[in-house]
Amino acid sequence: MKAVELEKSYNPKDFEDRIYADWKDNGCFRPSSEATGKPFTIVMPPPNVTGILHMGHALNNLLQDTLIRYHRMCGRPALWVPGTDHAGIATQNVVERQLKARGLRRQDLGRERFVEETWKVKEKHHAIITKQLEKIGCSCDWSHERFTMDDGLSRAVRESFVSLYERGLIYKGNYLVNYCTHCGTALADDEVEYKNLPGKLYQVRYPHADGSGFITVATTRPETMFGDVAVAVNPADERYRELVGTMVILPLANKPIPIIADSYVDMEFGTGMVKITPAHDPNDWEIGKRHGLEMVNILNPDGTLNENVPEAYRSMDVLTARKAVVKDLEAGMFLIGKKEHNHDVGHCYRCSTVIEPYLSEQWFVSMEQMARKALDAWQDGKLSFYAKRWENTYSHWLGNIRDWCISRQLWWGHRIPVWYCDSCGHMMVERDDPSECMACKSKDIHQDTDVLDTWFSSWLWPFSTLGWPDDTDDLARFFPTSTLVTGYDIIFFWVSRMIMASLEFLDDVPFSDIYITGLVRDKMGRKMSKSLGNGIDPLEVVDQYGADAMKFTLCYMAAQGQDILIDMESFKLGSRFANKMWNATRFLLMNLEGRKLVELQEDSLQVMDRWMYHQLNEAAAKVATAIESYRFNDAAQTIYDVFWNDFCDWYVEATKHSLFSKDDAQRDRQVSVMLDLLASLMRLMHPFVSFITEEIYQKLPNTTGRVIDAPYPRHSENRSYPEAKAIVDAMQEFVRGIRSLRSELQIPPERKLHVVFRPDSGFVATQFIESHVELISSFIGASDLDIDENHASEVGKTVPVAGLGFEAFVFVRDAIDVDSELKRIESDLVKTEKSLEGTLKKLSNAQFLANAKSEAVDKEKGKQAEFEEKLEKGRKHLALLRTLQE
C-alpha cells in the first residue's frame, strides 16, 4: 500500500460541501429499497419558509439527522421528509414590509397580485432555508420535499376541512376572538402571549339612575366603557345586595345600564364592582352570555373606535381614546382615583401588538371529541414523550381544550373552501370549486375571503406529506412515522393537533415517539433572540468550526429534558474532537507505505487488539442503548471516550512499537488491525460526526463504498474479551502509578528510570508486562524495567508505588523529598482507612447482610479486601520511607 498524505490539520471546508453533494447526487438520503427492516420515518418540523435557520432549528434537525443516520445504518429503510411551512401571518408581514419600503400597501396591489408577489418571495426564501439545511448536513430525502401550499397538501387541507364540516366538527359563528389589529386578523387562543406589564387601575363613578349618588367601578381599560352593558357585583356581597336590579348611568355616553349579580366577581378586587363589556373581554363575554346581555362592539377591525361610541371618540385608536376618556372623566368629576397596577396583557405571537378581544364571525374546529381520542391514545400507551414529563403538558392541555379558531383575515394561505350565493344566501362547503349556486343555480357566488390558520395545514403534515388523501405507497409504507423531534413551545400548536388529525383521518397516531428538545440559550440562560442580539448563527458556526463540530457539540450537550446553554466557544469541544479524529487517521495513513492488508485471524489478535475490540464492542452497546432511549449526550460521550481515551491515548500509543518494528509481518498485521478498528470507529461515530467520518472512511484502503451506507457496529459476544480488559486495566494502573510518581517528584521526561515491578502471585497482567517490557518502559519512561516477584526493596534507593496486585519500586532516591512523600502516603492512608471503616461498618451490620442484595454484599467484601491490601502496602511503604528520614 501507499502512504496517504493528509493535510496537517483538520479543515472541514475542504470536504463538507463536496461530500454533501456526493451523498445527495447518489441518492444516499432515499430510503433503501433493499433494506428489509421496519421503516424508520421522521417528518421534519417544517421551518417557516421565510425564516432564517437559527440555533433551535440546527439542534432539532441535527438530532433528527443523528437518528435517521443511525437507523439507516442499522438496515432500516429510513425516510426523513423535509419541507417548509407557508407561515401565513409571518410571511404576509414580510411581504407587506417589503411593499411598505416601496410606499405600497397590499390593498394597492389587490389580493391576486399580492399573492403572486408572495409566491415570488417564498421561492426566494425557500432556496435560503434549503441551502442552510444542506450546509449543516441534514440527510433528508429532498425528493420527498413538501411545502404546505403544494397542490397535494392543499388538497389535503381542503379534504380535511370539508370532511370535518361534514362530520359537524367545523362551525362558523359570531364569537369573541383574539384579534391583532396590526396583522388585521383573528388568532387562536394559544397564539396569544401574555406579558405582565405595568398599567393603571382607574376608579370611575357611575351615577345611580335615580340620582341618589354614585357607585364606583375599577377598570384598567376605561375606553371600553362605551361597550359596557352592565355592572356586576358578587351575589354574596352584602354591601351591594340592595343595588342589584337598579340602574346606573354610563358617564360620557349617558346610557342607563343595570346592576347585576354574578359570582364571577371578586369581592376583594377593587371596589367589588365590575363593569361588564361582553364584546371586549373574555370573562365579561361569559357573564354576558349567562345573563343574556347585549354585545356592544366598539371597535373597527383596524383597532379604532367605531360608531357605537359617542361621536367625539370615533376613529381614535385605543390608546388615544383611553387618554381622551380619562381626561373627560376627570373633567366631569367621574374619575375618583387611579393607581399603578400590573396586569397580564395579551400580545400577538407574531408581531407583539396588543391583542384586542374582538367580536366577529369566525370558523372554529370543535375540539372536545378529537381531544378525547388523543388523550385515549396516550393513555393506551401509543405515545411516548421524551422526556416523559411533557406528557403532563400534553394531557393537561387536552383535558382543558377550547375550540380552535381557524379563520384568518389574511390573503396568504389556504382560502376557506366555502362559497356563498349572493342571490339566495346558500352556503356551500366544497371539495371542488363550484361554478354556480347548488340551490338556486345562480352564477352569482363568492368564496369566503378568509384563509385558514397555517397550523390547519401543518397538523396534517405527517400524512399529507406522504400523499394523503390518496392511498399512496408512501403512506402504506412509512405511516405512522417513528419519531417526532420538536421543541416544547409547539406541543399545543402542533404536536397535539397532529395527533388529533391523525386519529381523526387515519385512525392511528402519527408517530409513537416524541422527543422534545431543550431550548438553545446563551451562557446566561437567556433565550436567543434578535432583540437581545445574543443569537448564534448556525452558519457562522459551520464557517468557523465546521458542521461536524456543531453537530457533535450539540449532541454532547443535549441531555434529555434540559435546555442547552452555549456560546461560540462551546463548539471548540466538537472541533477538537474532529481534529483528533483527523490526526489519528493521519498518523495511521502515513505509515501505510509498503504495508499490505492481511486477513485477521482470531488468534492473531494480541492483548491490546483484543482490548480495543472489547472497548469498541462495549461502546457499540452503549451507543445503541443511548440512541434508542434518546439520550444523545450519553451516546456522544461514549464515542468521545472510546475514540480519544481508549483508541488514541492507549491503543495507538501501544501499537506504535509494532508499527515501527523491523518485522514486516508484524507491521502488516498491526496496520491491518488498526485499519479495521478505525473503519469500525468511523461507522460507530458517523451519526454524530458525519462529514469527517465519511471523508476518512473513504480514504481507508480497507473500505469500499460510503460510510453513510455501511452497517452500524452492533454489540457482539464474539468481540467481548473480558480477560484482555482485565489485563489492560491492571497495566494501566501500573503505568499511571509510575507516571503520577514521576510527575509528583518532578522528574523530567529525559531522565529514564530504573523500575522494579513486583507482582503478587497470580497478578493478572504479569505475563503481559513481561512480554511487553519495551512498550511499558516507553509508557513510563524507564531505561530498565525488571520484573521480580521476590524483589526485596532496597532501603535508601527506591521509592515504592502500590497498586492492586502489585508493587513497584523506582530508583530515584536522590529525587525525593522524604517528608513530602511521607505526607502523601499518610494522607492516602487516611482516606483508605476511612473507606475501609465505612465498608466494615456495613459488613458488620446484620441488617445490611440480611436486607441488601447479595451483589451489594459481595461488592462490599471486595472493597474490604481492596482497602486492606492498600493499607497493608501503604503502611509497609511508610515504614520503609521512615528509615530514610534519619
Next chain:
RNA sequence: GGGGGGUUAGCUCAGUGGGAGAGCUCCUGCCUUACAAGCAGGCUGUCGUGGGUUCAAAUCCCUCACCCCCCA
C-alpha cells in the same frame, strides 16, 4: 391561582438507591515527529435548606428558600 423544571467542582452540565463524574477553566511538567486544537500529571465538592423513608439517599417522599418556564 394551578402545573412543571432547576439548585452537584471556579464555569457549563451528566449522574434516579450501594465506593461523587465529564468538558472547559486553573496549577505543574513536556514542542515524546499524528495532533500545543496536543501529551502526562494534579487541585477543587456541607451534591440548595431542614426533616422523613431505607441496612444504605446526590438519587425516593415531605418542608422551606432562591431561580426559570408554561397555563389561567
